[in-house]
Amino acid sequence: MERPSVAPGERARGVSDDEAIRIPDAPEDAPNRPAGEYADELDLAGSTLRDVLNLLGLPGTEITARDPETPGDGAGLVAQVFDIFGENDVTSDELGLLIGRRGETLSSLQYLVNTIVSHTGENAPVYGIDIEGYRRRREQTLVDLAKEVAQEVRETGDVITLEPMPAAERRIVHLALEQEPGVRTESVGSGDRRQVEVMPAEE
Numbered sequence: 001m002e003r004p005s006v007a008p009g010e011r012a013r014g015v016s017d018d019e020a021i022r023i024p025d026a027p028e029d030a031p032n033r034p035a036g037e038y039a040d041e042l043d044l045a046g047s048t049l050r051d052v053l054n055l056l057g058l059p060g061t062e063i064t065a066r067d068p069e070t071p072g073d074g075a076g077l078v079a080q081v082f083d084i085f086g087e088n089d090v091t092s093d094e095l096g097l098l099i100g101r102r103g104e105t106l107s108s109l110q111y112l113v114n115t116i117v118s119h120t121g122e123n124a125p126v127y128g129i130d131i132e133g134y135r136r137r138r139e140q141t142l143v144d145l146a147k148e149v150a151q152e153v154r155e156t157g158d159v160i161t162l163e164p165m166p167a168a169e170r171r172i173v174h175l176a177l178e179q180e181p182g183v184r185t186e187s188v189g190s191g192d193r194r195q196v197e198v199m200p201a202e203e
Contacts, residue, residue: 042080045117045127049082052109056098060091068128071175072139074168079125085132092132099134106131107166139172146176149198154182159199164189170196 038044046063053061062085068075086092099106110129118124130136149160162173173196174185184201187194 041117041120041125042127044120045080045113046082048113048116049084049109049129052112053084058086058091058094058098060087061085061095062087070136070139071172072135072142072168073130074126074128077126078128081128081130083130083133095131099131103134103138106134107168138169142169142172143176146173146198147180150177150180150183153198153200157200159197161188162196162198164193164195166192167194170194173198 038047042065046065049063053059053063064083065080066083068078068081073081084095084098086095097105098109100108106129110127113129114126117127128135145162149162152158153160165173170187174187177183177185177198182201183198185196185198188197189195
């Protein structure tokens with residue numbers, strides 16, 4: 001199916017203005033391109049994130065940037081982490097939609113922002129995004145699970161395979177058990193079905 005041509009500067013339209021459904025609190029005049037000047041990649045990433053939140057009807061949010069501190073933050077992989085919090089309970093609840101099931105929507109948002117920043121050059125930094133502390137809570141859950149599984153492996157000598165996880169979560173488990181006595185880990189499977197196996201350490 002051939003796509004309709006769109007002249008430079010024009011917006012492609014999927015539906016007529018009469019049929020369009022507005023997102024509550026989204027700006028009337030949405031930008032059709034990023035602003036031209038940014039101080040640096042951090043400014044571009046933060047501004048892009050703010051634009052996306054505004055376009056989604058979430059202007060009542062606070063965005064702060066900080067250094068990554070833990071594997072769940074992406075320490076060693078990302079330059080800065082953007083923390084997003086709602087300015088009130090209603091907005092905080094609405095932000096849950098941007099986290100999605102098991103953080104899938106949050107990961108997509110992070111990918112979108114980093115894709116835009118990557119167009120600034122070959123060595124553009126990578127940024128992490130967290131919403132309402134979700135990644136911190138998820139990291140602690142994974143670390144606690146990893147420690148419990150490690151104890152069971154030590155007691156039984158069994159190999160335990162965890163549920164499929166994205167690469168960032170598998171990394172958390174691997175690092176959590178890296179110095180754990182009596183066990184070792186490896187990733188098995190392929191694609192979205194990759195899993196972490198926890199097994200007795202080789203003598």
